[in-house]
Amino acid sequence: MVAKAYTVAFEGVEARMVEVQCALAAGTAAFNLVGLPDKAVSEAKERIRAALQALSIALPNRRITVNLAPADLPKEGSHFDLPIALALLAALDIIPKDEVEHTVALGELSLDGRLMPVLGALPAAMAAAEEGRALLCPRACGAEAAWVGATEVIAAGSLAEVVRHYTGQNPLPAAEAGEVRAAPQGRDLRDVKGQERAKRALEIAAAGRHHLFMVGTPGSGKSMLAARLPGILPPLSPTEALETSMIHSLAGLLTEGGISRQRPFREPHHTASMAAIVGGGKGAKPGEISLAHNGVLFLDEFPEFPRAVLETLRQPIETGEIMVARANAHIRYPCRFLLVAAANPCKCGYLSDPNRACGRAPICGEDYLGRISGPLMDRFDLRVEVPPVAYADLDLPATGEPSATIAARVAAARAAQSDRLDGTGARVNADLEGEALDHFAAPDAEGRALITRVAERMGLSARGYHRILRVARTIADLDGSDAVRQPHVAEAVSFRLTVGPKA
Numbered sequence: 001m002v003a004k005a006y007t008v009a010f011e012g013v014e015a016r017m018v019e020v021q022c023a024l025a026a027g028t029a030a031f032n033l034v035g036l037p038d039k040a041v042s043e044a045k046e047r048i049r050a051a052l053q054a055l056s057i058a059l060p061n062r063r064i065t066v067n068l069a070p071a072d073l074p075k076e077g078s079h080f081d082l083p084i085a086l087a088l089l090a091a092l093d094i095i096p097k098d099e100v101e102h103t104v105a106l107g108e109l110s111l112d113g114r115l116m117p118v119l120g121a122l123p124a125a126m127a128a129a130e131e132g133r134a135l136l137c138p139r140a141c142g143a144e145a146a147w148v149g150a151t152e153v154i155a156a157g158s159l160a161e162v163v164r165h166y167t168g169q170n171p172l173p174a175a176e177a178g179e180v181r182a183a184p185q186g187r188d189l190r191d192v193k194g195q196e197r198a199k200r201a202l203e204i205a206a207a208g209r210h211h212l213f214m215v216g217t218p219g220s221g222k223s224m225l226a227a228r229l230p231g232i233l234p235p236l237s238p239t240e241a242l243e244t245s246m247i248h249s250l251a252g253l254l255t256e257g258g259i260s261r262q263r264p265f266r267e268p269h270h271t272a273s274m275a276a277i278v279g280g281g282k283g284a285k286p287g288e289i290s291l292a293h294n295g296v297l298f299l300d301e302f303p304e305f306p307r308a309v310l311e312t313l314r315q316p317i318e319t320g321e322i323m324v325a326r327a328n329a330h331i332r333y334p335c336r337f338l339l340v341a342a343a344n345p346c347k348c349g350y351l352s353d354p355n356r357a358c359g360r361a362p363i364c365g366e367d368y369l370g371r372i373s374g375p376l377m378d379r380f381d382l383r384v385e386v387p388p389v390a391y392a393d394l395d396l397p398a399t400g401e402p403s404a405t406i407a408a409r410v411a412a413a414r415a416a417q418s419d420r421l422d423g424t425g426a427r428v429n430a431d432l433e434g435e436a437l438d439h440f441a442a443p444d445a446e447g448r449a450l451i452t453r454v455a456e457r458m459g460l461s462a463r464g465y466h467r468i469l470r471v472a473r474t475i476a477d478l479d480g481s482d483a484v485r486q487p488h489v490a491e492a493v494s495f496r497l498t499v500g501p502k503a
Contacts, residue, residue, distance in 0.1 A: 006019055006020065006103065007079065008106065009075050012331040013123055015123040017127060018083075020080075021067040024060060024091050027063040030064065035070075036071060036074050040077055040078045041080045047109045047110070047111060048085045050112075052085070077120075079124075082107035086105055104134070106137055106141075118138065119250055121141035121142075121144045122148065123249060124145065126150075129150035141155065144259075146175045179258055180260070180261060181259065189232065189401070190401065194389045198214060198225050203232065203406050204382060204475060204478065205340070205381075206410045208477070211380045212381070213342075213377070215344070218349040218350075220388045221386055221389065222342035223342060225386070226340050229338075230265045234414050242259075243294060244293050247293055251285060264295030266337075273309075274308060277289060278309075296337065298340045302341040302342060303343050310372065314376055321336075339380075341380070345368070348364065351364060381468075383496065413478045420440060429477070440473060441470060441472065441473040447472070450493070471492035471496070472491075
């Protein structure tokens with residue numbers, strides 16, 4: 001008779017159900033594992049053998065065959081240890097077969113039988129809930145998996161505890177969800193002297209999730225401004241927190257089962273590879289753009305990134321997802337992020353500084369910013385120059401608004417968007433398209449006349465035209481206006497045509 005246990009195989013954030021079948025047959029003693037296992041799964045045989053010996057359980061002198069079905073689905077990761085061990089224990093009639101079949105299990109076994117933490121407990125719990133099964137996982141993963149709340153999560157510290165649980169000797173209690181991690185105290189925009197226009201651009205970007213491009217001389221405050229963006233963003237909604245945490249679970253970034261309501265802020269170095277940015281590598285892991293889902297992706301020294309890496313951002317910016325293609329699978333990850341890019345005006349950095357004349361102007365600037373293609377620049381809704389701040393201004397007291405005041409306006413604008421866009425599939429103004437864009441972002445007569453003149457004189461692309469309308473809608477929301485008026489359109493146009501190609 002075949003004993004069965006269940007686990008999952010990960011394809012991006014999707015957890016596909018895998019049936020672990022174990023059969024004992026007469027013949028030469030052997031332990032065979034089939035069903036496209038990778039090296040880590042194949043090595044489970046030795047870990048399971050040692051873990052059972054630690055429980056004084058000897059493998060029978062029979063032919064053991066374990067099949068991971070569906071057999072054409074690649075199986076990767078050490079989390080298959082526990083379900084294989086469960087199927088084997090059920091085949092040996094040590095634990096009840098029917099109890100095992102009502103559970104989805106994942107966990108890595110140490111040689112002494114302890115259960116080691118694994119990645120992906122949160123999406124595994126989601127898959128178990130959809131199947132109407134409980135989830136069995138290592139104790140270190142229990143608080144994370146319990147956040148799903150739709151299924152029972154059993155967290156065990158060792159294989160011995162699992163056996164005692166299934167045999168009724170010492171049932172394990174259901175795991176409890178970890179605590180929501182408090183957001184660390186953010187940096188305050190009030191600390192930034194001057195740069196009022198750049199601060200306004202940050203506020204608009206945060207309110208509507210509009211992509212922002214900043215250019216300025218070294219030390220003008222571009223990175224300082226970007227580092228304060230998380231302080232004005234609203235906290236993640238419960239749905240967004242779960243989406244983001246599922247990706248972070250696969251990447252092993254959740255600590256002690258806690259889920260944060262703070263939006264992620266990712267800032268990879270410009271030497272990062274394409275796989276690190278968009279995803280890929282061994283196991284097709286999520287990249288920085290997916291780890292920044294529902295948050296901010298800050299790319300400092302933007303032109304210094306490899307051209308091929310920058311160009312791969314064009315499609316994810318539009319679609320909000322990335323497809324990592326492999327020969328045997330296509331892995332899809334969500335990646336709706338706010339892109340903030342910072343760049344110097346030229347290689348030396350002082351093209352626009354009258355006190356330090358660039359010897360190769362204007363060719364230096366054209367060559368340097370020319371590394372950013374027109375189609376990619378066309379996707380930035382807001383473009384702002386960040387001029388250097390005079391030394392005398394640095395000694396003056398702070399006069400700008402604190403982050404808390406700006407965050408309140410951003411939260412009010414986001415709330416207005418949420419109410420307006422309910423049922424449209426869009427979450428923020430940056431997602432507006434089609435009929436929703438025509439209906440909610442249509443300006444008044446003066447505003448439409450202005451954007452028409454700008455489009456004709458500046459040769460705006462259709463994308464640029466629509467992005468100005470989205471930004472104008474966000475500015476109107478920050479202004480508390482139901483209608484998009486001419487001043488809102490004018491401000492949106494001013495941010496669009498300041499820096500970079502007029503498109």
